[in-house]
Amino acid sequence: MTGFLTALDPILDGIIQAFYLIATLDPEVLKITALSLFITFSATILGSIFALPVGTVIAFREFTGKKLLINLIQTFYAFPTVVIGLIVFLFIRRTGPFGFLGFLFTPWGMIIGQTLLVLPIIAGLTISALLAVDRTITDTILSLGATRLQFMISVVKEARFAIFAAIAMAFGRAVSEVGAAIIIGGNIDATSFWGSTRTLTTAITLETGKGNIGLSIALGLILLFIALAVNTLIAQVQQR
Amino acid sequence: MIEIRELYKSFGNKQVLRNVNAVINAGEIFTIIGPSGQGKSTLLRIINLLDEPTAGQILFDGVDIHRDKSRRMEFQRMMAMVFQKPVVFDTTVRDDIATGLRYRGFDRRIITKRVDEAIAVIGMEGFGERKARTLSGGEMQRVALARAMVTEPAILLLDEPTANLDPVATGAIEELIQRYNRESGTTIIMSTHDMIQGQRLAHRIGFLMDGTFSQTGTPRDVFLTPKNKDLARFIGVGNIFEGFIHATEKGIVSIDSGSTVIYAVSDLPAGKRVSGCIRRGDITLHLSHAERMSARNVLRGTITSILPVGSVSEISVDCGINLTARLTWKAVEDLDLHTGDVVWLSFKASAVHVMEDAAVSI
Numbered sequence: 374m375t376g377f378l379t380a381l382d383p384i385l386d387g388i389i390q391a392f393y394l395i396a397t398l399d400p401e402v403l404k405i406t407a408l409s410l411f412i413t414f415s416a417t418i419l420g421s422i423f424a425l426p427v428g429t430v431i432a433f434r435e436f437t438g439k440k441l442l443i444n445l446i447q448t449f450y451a452f453p454t455v456v457i458g459l460i461v462f463l464f465i466r467r468t469g470p471f472g473f474l475g476f477l478f479t480p481w482g483m484i485i486g487q488t489l490l491v492l493p494i495i496a497g498l499t500i501s502a503l504l505a506v507d508r509t510i511t512d513t514i515l516s517l518g519a520t521r522l523q524f525m526i527s528v529v530k531e532a533r534f535a536i537f538a539a540i541a542m543a544f545g546r547a548v549s550e551v552g553a554a555i556i557i558g559g560n561i562d563a564t565s566f567w568g569s570t571r572t573l574t575t576a577i578t579l580e581t582g583k584g585n586i587g588l589s590i591a592l593g594l595i596l597l598f599i600a601l602a603v604n605t606l607i608a609q610v611q612q613r
Numbered sequence: 614m615i616e617i618r619e620l621y622k623s624f625g626n627k628q629v630l631r632n633v634n635a636v637i638n639a640g641e642i643f644t645i646i647g648p649s650g651q652g653k654s655t656l657l658r659i660i661n662l663l664d665e666p667t668a669g670q671i672l673f674d675g676v677d678i679h680r681d682k683s684r685r686m687e688f689q690r691m692m693a694m695v696f697q698k699p700v701v702f703d704t705t706v707r708d709d710i711a712t713g714l715r716y717r718g719f720d721r722r723i724i725t726k727r728v729d730e731a732i733a734v735i736g737m738e739g740f741g742e743r744k745a746r747t748l749s750g751g752e753m754q755r756v757a758l759a760r761a762m763v764t765e766p767a768i769l770l771l772d773e774p775t776a777n778l779d780p781v782a783t784g785a786i787e788e789l790i791q792r793y794n795r796e797s798g799t800t801i802i803m804s805t806h807d808m809i810q811g812q813r814l815a816h817r818i819g820f821l822m823d824g825t826f827s828q829t830g831t832p833r834d835v836f837l838t839p840k841n842k843d844l845a846r847f848i849g850v851g852n853i854f855e856g857f858i859h860a861t862e863k864g865i866v867s868i869d870s871g872s873t874v875i876y877a878v879s880d881l882p883a884g885k886r887v888s889g890c891i892r893r894g895d896i897t898l899h900l901s902h903a904e905r906m907s908a909r910n911v912l913r914g915t916i917t918s919i920l921p922v923g924s925v926s927e928i929s930v931d932c933g934i935n936l937t938a939r940l941t942w943k944a945v946e947d948l949d950l951h952t953g954d955v956v957w958l959s960f961k962a963s964a965v966h967v968m969e970d971a972a973v974s975i
Contacts (some may be wrong), residue, residue, distance in 0.1 A: 518715035
């Protein structure tokens with residue numbers, strides 16, 4: 374029994390240290406969190422810029438293979454992040470087709486990876502959100518004499534909260550993924566902010582390996598807090 | 614003037630409308646009455662350009678609105694439709710009502726003015742800034758009407774607008790529809806499965822049965838002289854019987870219904886297979902076979918049931934055919950009527966409405 378309790382000590386120490394790091398606003402913790410948020414926000418915004426119009430067009434256009442395409446997009450929700458990492462790695466490594474950009478092991482490369490990750494999620498959920506708008510609503514819009522563009526704007530407006538939830542969901546998935554970030558970023562701890570590629574998830578992975586339990590727990594708590602914040606936001610929006 | 618010409622509509626193998634023809638005059642309220650699932654909504658949707666007909670035409674003052682694609686938006690904006698299910702946009706009442714005006718690019722001031730007027734017309738002053746989704750079904754439907762009316766359509770289409778509402782909300786909507794038609798002269802085409810409502814609001818009625826208008830006319834025409842027995846049954850005329858004309862003399866036919874002979878006014882020839890109906894109120898009930906029965910038809914029978922319906926009682930009598938007479942509760946008590954009693958029913962030959970049965974002759 375004493376053995377069990379003694380074995381708990383390092384965990385307790387880690388937790389205490391984690392709270393200490395967070396409470397004192399440890400620069401290392403702040404830097405990792407800031408970079409992580411920057412990368413995921415950028416990817417979510419970029420992804421939205423592409424996926425929202427594409428999703429809208431797919432939802433409103435009738436074409437052969439539409440169902441199949443939607444199915445395919447939805448399958449990509451579960452695309453393994455390490456595979457995305459691998460694909461992006463192959464393309465942007467020095468000898469790859471986009472090697473000249475020098476994006477490997479930089480935040481920019483990681484943004485590309487996460488953008489690819491969120492694209493199908495935002496597009497797919499946007500399509501679902503638009504198709505879920507009540508038929509009587511869409512009929513009413515047409516009946517009121519909307520032009521094609523006015524129709525699209527009105528339907529998107531009706532689905533705005535569901536679309537927002539889709540974006541938040543994509544953000545949540547991107548901020549917590551580790552596979553792509555570690556392959557593309559490499560968890561580089563540089564002195565300059567833009568030179569480092571340590572995100573919350575990759576840092577936890579590697580710091581834990583190094584026995585740096587306190588830092589790992591601190592980053593884990595922050596990650597949990599972000600997930601909680603995102604979920605609360607989605608819940609709030611969906612209650613409207 | 615709206616003309617529906619030889620209109621057909623199929624969804625896959627299912628034919629919903631077949632050879633629908635009608636003329637709807639400018640400024641009138643035309644109600645489409647019929648059982649559910651007979652194509653009422655489909656017809657309105659085709660008029661509103663939301664569905665394409667399989668064949669046939671909808672003409673506005675002689676122009677086929679489905680054919681002339683370049684004027685599609687112009688035609689679309691001549692109409693406004695309110696649907697069976699009350700829906701509002703996810704916004705304020707004021708903003709919801711303004712939707713159609715914004716599509717048409719109206720000036721803000723005009724929009725504000727018209728929306729204010731509309732809110733007053735539907736009796737929802739003070740609701741302008743409310744979230745439309747927080748309204749009750751009846752209120753939402755009033756907003757839907759206002760949203761349609763502010764666009765000042767030439768034709769207002771209403772698809773069972775009160776089907777999902779309680780009687781009070783229904784009354785409010787009916788009053789609005791009637792007042793709007795009277796004051797603006799807008800042509801209104803409305804579908805309903807509620808015959809009383811159709812009768813109450815309509816200048817003219819079209820009965821849509823089995824995907825086609827089986828009869829169109831004024832409420833009086835249609836309710837007093839339905840064209841066939843399905844229609845009579847749907848209207849609830851009551852006392853429908855079948856038989857064939859076995860003799861005819863000076864405009865009076867005798868109809869053999871198997872067990873009973875009934876005299877009726879009709880110019881159909883002998884041998885025709887017919888159905889007849891006798892309104893319950895036109896049948897007089899007697900306790901004995903008295904001398905003063907001047908009616909052409911006098912039938913003896915046994916009371917099979919006495920059922921209270923609203924403020925009257927319906928007395929069913931087996932006279933070989935089953936006939937139902939309508940008496941007040943007081944009369945039932947005064948006459949001391951009971952199930953099993955033998956009574957006489959009398960009605961005039963002119964009280965029997967004779968309808969020719971389709972095609973099949975004996």
